[in-house]
Structures are given as C-alpha cells and as structure tokens.
Amino acid sequence: MTALFNEPAGFVAEALAGFARAHAGLIRYEPDPGYVVRANPAAKVALVSGGGSGHEPLHTGFVGAGMLDAAVPGAVFASPTAAQIRAAVRAADRGRGVLLVVKNYTGDVLNFSIAAELAAEDGIDVRTVLVADDLATDSADGPGRRGTAAVVAVEKIAGAAAEAGADLDAVADIATRVAASARTLALAFTACTAPGRDRPAFELGPDEIEFGVGIHGERGIEVRKAAPAAELVAQLAEPVVDALGLAAGEKVIALVNGLGATHGLELAVAHEELVSFLAARDIVVARALVGSYVTALDMKGCSITLVRAPAEFVDRWDAPVRTPALTW
C-alpha cells in the first residue's frame, strides 16, 4: 500500500518537489508543465527520458552529469504529455541535439513521437531510441516487448558517451546497440497498491509468485510456485541468457533490480545466485548494479537484466556519473 501522501491527485507533484529539494545541487524541478533538469547543464548532446511515475528512482533519479539532462514524469503509471516532453527537450537542448530515451509503451511512444515532431519544428535535432527489453511480452502480435530495467543501462552508457563529447548520431547509435543487447525478466511476490486504493492490483496465495510481471502492477504471464532464491533466479536468468544467445566466455553487465518493496539483503542473495548461475555457463559478470532502481510502487519482487557487454559498453559504464540515484 502507498501510505504516505496527502491526497492522491497531488502525490506526484509534491514528491517531485521534495525529491528535487533533497537533491538541489544536482537537479531542478519545473512544476509547470512538469519536468526535472540538471542544475548544472553541460554543452553536449542532451538525453531526455520519462514515462509514468511510480518507478522511482527512474527517471528523475538519473538526471545529472554523465546520464540524463532531463526527465519527464507523468502521473502514476501514465505517460507524460507531449507538451511536457517538448518543454523538457527545449530546456535540455544545448544546440547539439537531443536523444529521447523511450520505454516501449503505447502512450509513451505516442507522446514522445509527437514531442519529437514539435521539437523538430522548434529547430532541435532529435533522435529516439526505443527500449523494449521485457521478455515476458516478447510476442509477434501486440505492441512488442515492454521497456523496463534495461533503460538504466541505456541511459548510463549513452549518457557517458554524450558527456565525453560524442555527437548525436554516435550517442543514438550506442543507445540503440545497448537496447538491442539487453533483455529482462521479472517476478513478483506481491502486487502494488496505488495511492488512494485500498487493495493491491492483484492477489497471490502465500506459496505463489507472479512470473513475468511488468512495472505497472499488471499481472504477469503465469502464476508459479514460490521456491528458493536459487531456483527463482534460474527461472528468470535462463530465458534471458537464451534470448540473448549468450555463449561461454561472453561478458555481461547484470542488473538485479528490486521492484519497490524488496529488501537489499534479498537482492544481494539474488545477485549471488545469478553470478553462480552464469559462472556455471562460463558467462562473466563484468559489472553489476544491485538495488531498487526501476520500481512499481510497493510491488515486492525483482527483475534480472543482462546486457551483452563489449569493452566499449563497460568503459562507458565505468565513466563517472553524478545523479541522485547513481554516483561513482
């Protein structure tokens, strides 16, 4: 249950104000029409992302040096408007063009696409990368794979390229290649409860898990039996390894992500099991990020993302970053 708020309608705006206040040295919040920008912009290609709220720290927590220049939050689990995105693009652009990082949802795709046209009318050079990593929605019909936790790797790696002075084409190119190299799968132990709702989006028995969930409280693809962490991690990791066609000797960046209400100790256990699972297949975890970075309000569960990682990606991953949620 989302419990700490004043009234559901003002929840996101007040939270954004509080978040920006807590990180005033790094970011600034523009309440009208609603976006977050770097407090200290740099002369470089800009990255702008966004989407529904409720996934924090994504995307607002990734605004800062080495990652995003602006983030555009919608209402809880709802796309931002094209007008919001256009305003953020204008604010972020430094004359070298803007890359839009868009997760694959119908509303986001539509609104970012309208915003891209409007930005072009504003004389801003815009490219778009679509992130569509969620294997649970990998079917030929329908809107295609949802965009989930892989977006963190896209924003980090392409953000580092932009910070290092790459031009718009090069930034768009590496972002596209990272997105193509990443797949994700998630499971949940409990659903989430939006502000003002009195029950979770769905119910599970005590020995059940929801396999293949997304990040909007929707049901997954299957109810499965609860199991020890080693087995659950294998259920997530195996299809990801297969989908990427990862072979012995290959290197990956691994994201073990909590969906909102999963404890750090649990994610650390999942990471340990993931490294063992991959080691048995001679796949090397070159870098890892373990924590709650792409959440679904207070959903209890986790996702595993693997990114096939050539040295170029690892170098960009290692580049300095300074944002509210990621700093090294």
Added chain:
Amino acid sequence: MTALFNEPAGFVAEALAGFARAHAGLIRYEPDPGYVVRANPAAKVALVSGGGSGHEPLHTGFVGAGMLDAAVPGAVFASPTAAQIRAAVRAADRGRGVLLVVKNYTGDVLNFSIAAELAAEDGIDVRTVLVADDLATDSADGPGRRGTAAVVAVEKIAGAAAEAGADLDAVADIATRVAASARTLALAFTACTAPGRDRPAFELGPDEIEFGVGIHGERGIEVRKAAPAAELVAQLAEPVVDALGLAAGEKVIALVNGLGATHGLELAVAHEELVSFLAARDIVVARALVGSYVTALDMKGCSITLVRAPAEFVDRWDAPVRTPALTW
C-alpha cells in the same frame, strides 16, 4: 514478507557475500568470523560499527572512504558476537586507534564492550560512542533510548573527521557531540516479516498506524489513526524539535528515512512536509538525506531524525564519501 532467500539460516551470510561482490571495488567480506572491511584501507583513525542484520544498507553499506572502516553484522536483528567485533577491530586498526559506534541495545552494548576490552588486550586504543536517539524509548527506567537512524549522521560526520586526519580523541569527541545533538521518531504502516516466518511481527487495521516503532519489528508506543502525510510528519517532527529544544533560526541536518518497503515518492512527500513544518518554526534544513538507509526488513514506514547542525557538522557532512550506499 521476506521472500527471496534460500534458507533462513544462510540468508545473511549469502546476502553479505552478494553485497560485497556487487561492491568489490569498495568493500571486502570476511565470512569467518563475519565482517566487512574497506577494500582500500587508509592510514587514519578507524571507525567500526555493527549490529543486527536486516537494517541494510546500515552498516555494511557505509563502509568506505569517509565513513566506516569495518562493519560487523549479526544475524537478523541480533547482535554480532564479541569475537566478530574483535576481529573487525584488528582488521580495521592502522595503529591510530579505533572508534566503536554502538547503537544502544543490550546485546550490542554488551558485545561491543567485551570486544573493546579484548582489543585493549590486543594493544589497540579503543573508544566507544553510544548512539541513543529514539524518542519513543526515552524513559528514566529501562535501557534508555534505542539507537536508530541518527547513527548514519554519527558515522558520516565522525568518518569525515577521521578521514581528514583527526586523532582518536577528536573523532570520539565529534561523534559524541553528533549523537547528543540528534533525536529520531518513527511510525509504521505495516510490520516486517522475517525470512521463514509466514506472518508479520504484528498486525494493524487498514486505518491504523503504529507510532513510535523501532527497527526490529517490535510494536511502537501507541496505535494511532492513519492520516495525511502532513499530519503524520508533524506527529513525528514536533516531539523531535521539542526534545532538541530547537529554536527559531537554528539549522539542522534532516534524515527522512524509509524503514524498508516505503517508496521513494512517499519519502519525498514526507521530506517536503518536514521542510514546511520546520520553516513555519523558522528552523532551517541545512542538509537532508532522504531514502531508505536504516531499515527493518520490509517494514512499511518512516523515521524522521533531526541533528542540530553547527557549521562544523555541516562541513564534515559535506566532505566526500564513497561507500556502497552513500557517495558524494
């Protein structure tokens, strides 16, 4: 519910191994007898802390440059042994002495005190600072106030003093002054469920909160009515302001801490309300830390800590830190 583990008995050890693996550049885990140390120790006064597990990122997440040199985790909600602490003190000591940062719980106080005697026998100069900030347990009889989230401020500020080259007496002195300048109060919307247990530590009705909780799943001092965030924040902040005797014009460092399953958006709302509450009393939030830093497994709730903050504390707060959970 804690859901992602293999078996309760091995939960903490596996999580520590996974956590250290995910932050291998910063920390190292010694499974026997069980402590975490800086990967790159520095020649300075060492800070060692610890306590029961389940509060992560406290304390293991605060090991690194500018904060702790070692952390000693016990089992879930149970003190580490004196032998563990002694081993961590030996590993952390660089010949300039060790400050033990101890939260006020009977088991921790006993075991850290035995470890301090053993370390003295080992020829190591040891001081201890006791952190006892929780107003919910502020009574004349009994063991006194529990140590909770204020320990983060003690570790950050004293850690910065040590990193800057202060001697053991000076590091112990500033730690003691920070601990004396900080008070905390917490509330919960739901209790936590330890690994292997099938129900939470206590139950609340849908319109109830537990006021004055600690960080071990214990009940608080009173069941109160659920209320908007502004009102709940005032219920927490007012006794803290009174206990510290904060007057108009004073500056504080504010910690708005999630207890484990509280979303970042909710904590950001609480922060916004706290700043308003304090501004109405002309109290200035000089610095703030908003996030889940001292948790009680998957308890849903938050704590508010205020630290009266002279310029010396703010300067030490601002000093660089590089740990798994806190980096700037």
